[in-house]
Amino acid sequence: MTITERLNQDMKTAMKARDKKTLSTIRMVKASMQNEAIKLGKDTLSEEEELTVLSREVKQRKDSLHEFQEAGRDDLVEGLNNELEILQVYMPKQLSEEELGQIVQETIQEVGASDKSDMGKVMSAIMPKVKGKADGSQVNKLVLKHLS
Incomplete structure (x- = not known):
C-alpha cells in the first residue's frame, strides 16, 4: 500500500x-x-x-x-x-545509531574517502541509501566523526 x-x-x-x-x-x-x-x-x-x-x-x-x-x-x-x-506513522522505520554507523563506514570505504575534503562525495553517496530512514544532520555528524 x-x-x-x-x-x-x-x-x-x-x-x-x-x-x-x-x-x-x-x-x-x-x-x-x-x-x-x-x-x-x-x-x-x-x-x-x-x-x-x-x-x-x-x-x-x-x-x-x-x-x-x-x-x-x-x-x-x-x-x-x-x-x-x-x-x-507514515515514515519508514528509522535506522538505529549502529546501523547508520555501519552504512557510513561502508560508504566511506566504497567512495575511498580519507579526510573531511571528501565529505561531499560521502554524503551524496549515503543520502539515497538512508532516505527517509535517518535525519540528514545525524548522518552528517557521523560522517564527520568517521572522517576525522
Whole structure:
C-alpha cells in the first residue's frame, strides 16, 4: 500500500471519528504531495517521491518545533508535536545509531574517502541509501566523526 493510499484510508477514518487534528495534518500532507505532483508535471508520485515530500514535511515541523521551543511558545509546540506524531506513522522505520554507523563506514570505504575534503562525495553517496530512514544532520555528524 502506497503512502497516498494509507493517507486516503486514514483520512476517511479520521473523518468518521471526527479527529480534527489528524484530519488537518493528513490534508496538509496530501496537499503538499499534490503540489509536488503538479510541480513535476505528473498525475501521481512514485513511492520515492512521496517519501521525499513526507520527509520534507517532517523536517519542516522539526525545525519549527525547535524555533518555537527557543521562543517559549508552548502553545504552538504542543500542536507541532501532535503533527509530528501523526506524520511519523507514515515514515519508514528509522535506522538505529549502529546501523547508520555501519552504512557510513561502508560508504566511506566504497567512495575511498580519507579526510573531511571528501565529505561531499560521502554524503551524496549515503543520502539515497538512508532516505527517509535517518535525519540528514545525524548522518552528517557521523560522517564527520568517521572522517576525522
